[in-house]
């Protein structure tokens with residue numbers, strides 16, 4: 001019997017195709033969308049502008065942007081049969097599973113009949129995913145059937161208005177808008193690659209996005225923002241956090257929200273969301289979450305030379321906006337659906353079925369053994 005060495009090196013360092021959408025870590029730390037640096041986008045753009053950029057390769061002018069925002073706004077309503085399905089899902093379901101199911105149901109009700117409809121499907125998902133999530137959330141938790149066609153013309157404002165039942169503060173709206181920009185796109189990460197593999201079979205857009213949601217759900221990928229929150233909130237002081245994380249490292253536990261498959265020195269999204277976390281923490285008079293998070297960041301660097309990825313300071317920033325931890329990774333979906341669908345369109349535009357090979361490490365060729373002789 002050959003020695004079994006299953007699994008693999010995670011395709012690290014191998015190019016699996018080309019993209020015009022994004023560069024990650026090309027000079028060690030950088031991140032660009034269609035040539036624009038993430039720090040400039042996070043400072044000046046809105047999420048809708050970034051989504052438009054990903055779909056069109058160019059920033060919109062003022063007229064194009066207001067037209068695009070109106071278009072997305074028109075996609076916030078949910079069809080009755082989808083609401084009925086969402087009402088069947090219990091409160092203790094994971095909201096990522098709700099979005100996976102909701103996307104799939106929408107694929108039955110509003111099937112993509114041909115690839116000429118792909119932009120409509122992408123925009124419909126951008127408009128409807130926050131509605132699905134919060135319709136289910138309020139119905140399952142309070143029995144309330146919320147109105148989903150509410151809020152200003154931004155996805156960030158729409159989300160926070162549905163969540164809290166009132167217009168958000170300017171800072172909260174902008175922080176979530178920046179967060180959606182940071183999460184929008186990241187080259188051939190696991191969930192986007194899932195979407196592209198599915199697209200390469202010429203499958204429909206809803207199937208590609210449903211698969212991508214399943215892939216993002218895991219704690220080694222998008223699920224890390226809520227896993228980081230679960231860890232951080234165990235500690236009530238910096239001293240407790242330092243002791244606790246040292247213990248976790250001694251037990252060789254993974255510390256969620258740290259490390260990255262591509263970046264080697266830092267994740268450029270971290271400094272941006274960290275600043276927002278600090279600002280929102282100060283506004284609510286926080287004396288624990290932010291200092292504890294910063295202490296863990298320092299400790300991880302001192303002990304392991306591991307840096308925070310995009311997810312770590314998202315945890316405290318979202319918490320300061322009153323967002324329940326279970327909704328953290330679903331917000332990532334509401335943003336990354338822009339990158340996923342842009343990648344599906346790019347894959348379709350120059351497609352060849354994605355089908356790598358495996359190194360066989362199983363048994364040598366052998367003869368069939370009849371059942372009675374085994």
Ligand SMILES: CC(=O)SCCNC(=O)CCNC(=O)[C@H](O)C(C)(C)COP(=O)(O)OP(=O)(O)OC[C@H]1O[C@@H](n2cnc3c(N)ncnc32)[C@H](O)[C@@H]1OP(=O)(O)O
Pocket residue numbers: 219220221222224253254255256257258259260261262306309310311
């Ligand atoms: C938006 C996003 O998806 S960002 C990623 C979110 N995921 C997380 O935060 C989960 C925690 N992090 C991890 O599990 C990993 O860092 C990943 C999955 C992101 C990247 O995995 P890899 O590419 O395999 O990491 P890498 O090769 O850099 O690991 C190097 C070493 O550091 C260790 N390491 C990496 N991250 C961590 C961590 N967060 N905590 C503890 N040790 C870690 C690895 O175990 C490995 O140790 P080894 O050589 O003894 O096996």
Ligand SMILES: O=C([O-])CC(=O)C(=O)O
Pocket residue numbers: 024183185186188189190221261262309310
């Ligand atoms: O690129 C990756 O592997 C994970 C990541 O940071 C992302 O998808 O945003």
